[in-house]
Amino acid sequence: MNKDQIENKLATRFGSAVEILKTKFPEPCMYIVIDKYIEVCKFLRDDPELAFEFLFSLAGVHYPDRFEVVIHLSSSKHVHQLVAKVKLPLENPKIPTLSGVWEAANWYEREAAELFGIVFNGHPDPRPLLLYDDWNYGYPMRKGWTGPDFIPMPDKSKGADE
């Protein structure tokens, strides 16, 4: 299916639960309402016309006013891709786990939980993944993070770079 067909299909099926974003790229891009997150993802995986069987990546993003969990899906059967995003509040970001839909989400969610402090409810193995065992300095991928021995980059934005 091409971009328009996928967008139309999801818009008719889920109505206001998905918000299609306009981009110049061939992949459809959309926000999913957090309540329908798992339901939409299961539909994306199981619907024969969509058949997104491959979770390419799952990323956390820290914006000034929100967190986002961004998933990239691909289907080898129909050779199409999809970008789906979920908005989370800055305080207590919580989202259901995707690892029941795609097993690959397991480690991606552990990584996002550890680096961004996003809680994935119902995760089967919520241990930290990448940082060392005694890590006690918060969530390093958040914007403005500092820790011990942290030396910020000199701000060249008004100097040589411009």
Add this chain to the structure above:
Amino acid sequence: MSDLIDNVPLTEEEFLLNMGPQHPSTHGVLRLVLKMRGEFIEDVIPHIGYLHRSIEKIAENRTYAQFMPYTDRIDYCASMPCNLAWALTVEKLAGIEAPPRAQYLRVIMTELNRIASHLIYLGVMSLDLGAFTPFLYAFREREMILDLFEMTCGQRLTYNYMRIGGVSRDIPPDFASKCREFTRIFRKRVDDYEAILTNNPIFLTRTKNIGILPIKVGLDYGASGPTIRGSGHNWDIRKAEPYSSYDKFDFKVPLGKNGDVWDRYIVRVQEMRESCNIVDQALDGLPEGDIKAKVPGVFKPPAGEVVMRIEAPRGEMGYYVVSDGTTKPYRVKIRTASFGNLQVLRYLSRGYKIADLVAIFGSLDVVLPEVDR
């Protein structure tokens, strides 16, 4: 570590065995905690992160061009594809297209690097299984490729060759002849490797019907590249979503049948032959012209977000970039093939012995800096 040991429920017949982080067969620093029942593995718990450098955080503090050398360090066995993926991602975001000559040069370098990377796989995997000769052979041929890279960009491991909009420099005059000589010699050398390994009874016993990966499970766990093609899944980004003029080359996508360790081996061997063909075709059809598109010195891509993926030697690799319109990316997510492939290890190794685990792990061709980033 202590909490891990405490949290694994064990019966009287079971015990935990620590493998790594410095075990020679773990190809880097990976720690595996094996839950054993006698000789047989019941569960594998991988511990990664020993090489975590937070490259994604570094990217937020560098300009788009400055981040290019860091991409070399994501996967040091195959730096060119990491370079290429970054260049293509930023080009897609900014709507730049590299000139045809640059695209062909990118293909030549990436495919040579694919051969070099598969040679490391071949050598190290056979070394793990007790065959020492292929290791020496493979590194002998890899040396020839590294010489070609050194001629072109002065580096042997971390090339920093690609640029946003093209490549850093043109190939030297005698590159083409030396490269053709390499492909001519290398095709015969692949026959040598196959003579040693492919039908060797010891190798067959160690690899046939070991670590069988069904396609559905592999996709579910995020496995890609030769790992999933060994199971017979016909999926190659170079064919499905051609980038950098891969659609102009005629090559086959080798597939396995059973998805065992041997199938993943034979897929990689055949991929090396196909890469030779692509390199030859690219040298034949190498267009004249510029090697770099015009990109402003202070490069500010438009605000937005983009995802781009390529077929790296180990599988699908790509970047997700969020741009806020300044000189530096707002967020970079690096998706590497080994991260997905390593997750399958737990599924694959249940019920096998430790010696088989070494073969299975070798067949996944995991490079740890790529997993930890």
